Amino acid sequence: MSAQPMPELHGDFEAWTRERLARVERALGDWISTAAPAGSRHGAPAALVSAMRYAVLDGGKRLRPLLVLASHEAAARLGQACEVAALRAACSVELIHAYSLVHDDMPCMDNDVLRRGKPTVHVQFGEASALLAGDALQALAFEFLTPAAGSAVEPESIPDSVQACLCGILARAAGSAGMAGGQAIDLASVGQPLSEAQLREMHQLKTGALLQASVVMGAHCAQAPARVLAALKDYGAAIGLAFQVVDDILDVTADSATLGKTAGKDADNEKPTYVSLMGLQASRDYAHNLHAQALQALDASGLPDTATLRALAGMVVHRAH
Numbered sequence: 001m002s003a004q005p006m007p008e009l010h011g012d013f014e015a016w017t018r019e020r021l022a023r024v025e026r027a028l029g030d031w032i033s034t035a036a037p038a039g040s041r042h043g044a045p046a047a048l049v050s051a052m053r054y055a056v057l058d059g060g061k062r063l064r065p066l067l068v069l070a071s072h073e074a075a076a077r078l079g080q081a082c083e084v085a086a087l088r089a090a091c092s093v094e095l096i097h098a099y100s101l102v103h104d105d106m107p108c109m110d111n112d113v114l115r116r117g118k119p120t121v122h123v124q125f126g127e128a129s130a131l132l133a134g135d136a137l138q139a140l141a142f143e144f145l146t147p148a149a150g151s152a153v154e155p156e157s158i159p160d161s162v163q164a165c166l167c168g169i170l171a172r173a174a175g176s177a178g179m180a181g182g183q184a185i186d187l188a189s190v191g192q193p194l195s196e197a198q199l200r201e202m203h204q205l206k207t208g209a210l211l212q213a214s215v216v217m218g219a220h221c222a223q224a225p226a227r228v229l230a231a232l233k234d235y236g237a238a239i240g241l242a243f244q245v246v247d248d249i250l251d252v253t254a255d256s257a258t259l260g261k262t263a264g265k266d267a268d269n270e271k272p273t274y275v276s277l278m279g280l281q282a283s284r285d286y287a288h289n290l291h292a293q294a295l296q297a298l299d300a301s302g303l304p305d306t307a308t309l310r311a312l313a314g315m316v317v318h319r320a321h
């Protein structure tokens with residue numbers, strides 16, 4: 001499949017995106033605060049909160065929260081909506097993503113100095129503060145999913161079973177069999193030749209697992225039936241891998257100002273990528289094939305309205321053009 005031009009986004013999708021992004025941004029800004037936890041005489045240290053807010057707010061595409069909300073809204077047409085759970089899940093996956101970026105950028109990992117168009121957290125606040133900010137963001141993600149009475153995140157009517165399910169999905173996606181495991185493979189692969197299967201496994205864990213979890217968590221917030229969950233899991237797997245393929249493309253075709261991070265780092269660090277393995281055009285073709293797989297999964301879901309999920313899949317793939 002040859003490269004295709006970026007399609008025009010429907011006005012309804014643009015309005016939907018603006019409204020959901022504003023909702024997520026407000027929630028993140030309100031919830032990452034110095035308010036004291038229940039039973040504590042002290043709030044969080046102001047310097048730590050500053051580093052946390054710097055890492056999360058005012059930057060990023062917020063793709064993962066958008067996937068949570070879109071999946072929830074699509075699945076709720078067959079199940080039951082729980083907007084409170086969906087918003088908390090959307091914020092929680094963004095916190096896990098942000099924490100991973102803070103740690104990945106540190107000198108012991110990728111040693112990067114630019115993220116989301118500004119200095120990385122360890123450059124701005126120091127390595128120790130960056131490490132602690134990442135730790136705190138990871139913990140806060142699960143606090144969002146399990147609010148307690150009197151805490152900074154007030155409890156809402158989220159069934160205990162849904163809270164437990166969301167925590168399990170997020171933990172598995174972020175842990176040693178997910179994002180952290182993928183990063184470990186990535187670090188061990190510098191300068192090493194990888195087969196296409198090995199590269200796919202690395203990216204399915206490092207990047208794809210959390211994107212797939214975002215889709216699945218949204219559906220679980222609506223208590224979607226099993227066949228819908230299975231189809232959306234396939235959709236999430238396809239766009240999760242497509243995202244990383246496109247990221248590899250952009251690393252060699254876009255500049256740092258466009259990316260908001262240092263361009264060309266993969267080649268400089270001798271990291272295996274889809275472009276280095278397959279070439280630029282073949283990588284673009286693969287991204288489009290994954291896009292087609294994602295749309296096929298939505299067709300198989302039986303959901304009455306998947307327009308927003310389709311638009312998000314297109315946004316992921318066509319950002320390379």
